[in-house]
Amino acid sequence: xxxxxxxxxxxxxxxxxxxxxxxxxxxxxxxxxxxxxxxxxxxxxxxxxxxxxxxxxxxxxxxxxxxxxxxxxxxxxxxxxxxxxxxxxxxxxxxxxxxxxxxxxxxxxxxxxxxxxxxxxxxxxxxxxxxxxxxxxxxxxxxxxxxxxxxxxxxxxxxxxxxxxxxxxxxxxxxxxxxxxxxxxxxxxxxxxxxxxxxxxxxxxxxxxxxxxxxxxxxxxxxxxx
Numbered sequence: 001x002x003x004x005x006x007x008x009x010x011x012x013x014x015x016x017x018x019x020x021x022x023x024x025x026x027x028x029x030x031x032x033x034x035x036x037x038x039x040x041x042x043x044x045x046x047x048x049x050x051x052x053x054x055x056x057x058x059x060x061x062x063x064x065x066x067x068x069x070x071x072x073x074x075x076x077x078x079x080x081x082x083x084x085x086x087x088x089x090x091x092x093x094x095x096x097x098x099x100x101x102x103x104x105x106x107x108x109x110x111x112x113x114x115x116x117x118x119x120x121x122x123x124x125x126x127x128x129x130x131x132x133x134x135x136x137x138x139x140x141x142x143x144x145x146x147x148x149x150x151x152x153x154x155x156x157x158x159x160x161x162x163x164x165x166x167x168x169x170x171x172x173x174x175x176x177x178x179x180x181x182x183x184x185x186x187x188x189x190x191x192x193x194x195x196x197x198x199x200x201x202x203x204x205x206x207x208x209x210x211x212x213x214x215x216x217x218x219x220x221x222x223x224x225x226x
Contacts, residue, residue, distance in 0.1 A: 013037060021223050023216070026140035028160045042219055045164075046142060047212030050205050053149035056127040057197050062088035062112075063187075064129035064152075066122055066143065067136070069095035074135040074178060075103055081183045083108050090125060092117050126150040131190060134162055135178060141165075148172075148204040151197030155186050165207070169193070171200045 013036070022041035024030040033041045063082070067073040075091060076099070082089040083106070092114040093100060104113050117125070123146075126132065132147035134156035141161050144154050148165075154172030156162035166172045173193070175186035 021219075023219065026161055026164050028164070029139045032139075044212060044215045044219060045140070045207055047207055047209030048142060048145055048149060048204075050149045050201075050208045053123055053146060053204075054127045055149075055151050055197070055201050057151065059130050059152065059197075060128045061130055062090050062128075063131050063133055063155075064090050064092070064125050064147075065133040065135075066092040066117075066125070069093045069097060069100040069103070071099070072136055075099070077135055077178060077180070077183070078133060079103050079107050079111060081180050081187075082111050084180055085184050085187065086110050087187070088112075090114060090129070092122060092125060122146075123150065126152055131155050131172070131187075133183075134166070135183065138162070142207075144172075145204055145207045148200050151201045153190070153195045153197075153200055155183070155190055167203060171195075171203050 016037040016039065019039070022033050022039050024033055024041040024043050025046055027043055030041045030043050033039055065075070065078055067075060069075055078089070078091065086108070087110060089111045091111065094116045096115070107113065114121070114125070126147045127150035129152050131153050132144060132155070134144045134154055137157065137159055138161040144156065144162065144165055147154060148171055154166045156166050156172055156174055157178060158174035158176055162174070166174070168174055173186055173190050175182045
């Protein structure tokens with residue numbers, strides 16, 4: 001395998017040199033393109049139709065997380081956190097696998113699992129949540145922006161993509177480590193804070209699909225002109 005992987009890396013690097021222009025979905029991805037391909041790139045964040053997300057000023061007393069039930073999404077960690085703090089949590093997923101069944105069985109009564117929700121159901125869960133949890137490492141993920149589009153603040157792992165979408169103390173707060181202690185400390189701090197839900201939604205509009213379309217078309221026109 002090492003020999004095969006080495007050859008694949010060589011092929012990948014050579015192929016990358018034939019690309020005319022790179023567009024990255026985040027600054028973190030941009031750094032990877034520079035590191036592995038030695039190429040410059042333009043950052044253009046992906047966009048959402050923000051107006052398609054409901055805005056609720058009044059929030060309910062539960063925390064929310066939606067993700068595929070796979071290891072790096074850290075659903076196991078979130079279950080451990082809320083098994084300990086006993087606060088209300090709703091987890092939504094469409095992944096029916098061994099890990100899902102194990103975590104569901106392990107969850108205490110304060111944790112509710114919603115399996116295979118519709119998009120409208122997810123939007124409502126975002127909108128009514130006290131906060132949205134963002135525990136994984138991601139280059140960039142639109143899910144926290146979906147939550148912010150409904151005016152819901154974020155409690156996020158302070159690394160990579162979250163640093164480009166979440167504004168500390170304005171649209172959410174960060175936790176330093178992927179541990180039960182660190183996340184519970186962040187939740188305790190969060191519950192002592194006040195967030196302006198309208199300002200959270202206004203921040204999400206920076207990632208509206210119209211902005212994405214305008215920037216992408218402008219990028220193409222500029223490169224074609226040159």
